[in-house]
Amino acid sequence: MLKKDFLDILVCPKCKGKIKYEAKKNAIICNKCRLKYHVLDGDIPDMLIEDAEKF
């Protein structure tokens, strides 16, 4: 589980905008870029654009 204060400083690497953590999917979502970043091992966000999934 990601900590909220950590999420507050995380931004989308593509648009530098705010991201949203979806606990249910264990993924970080950027609604602007429509990209889904994976969270590895439950608490390590993989914020690489090339690893992100389009949705």
Ligand SMILES: [Zn+2]
């Ligand atoms: Zn973005």
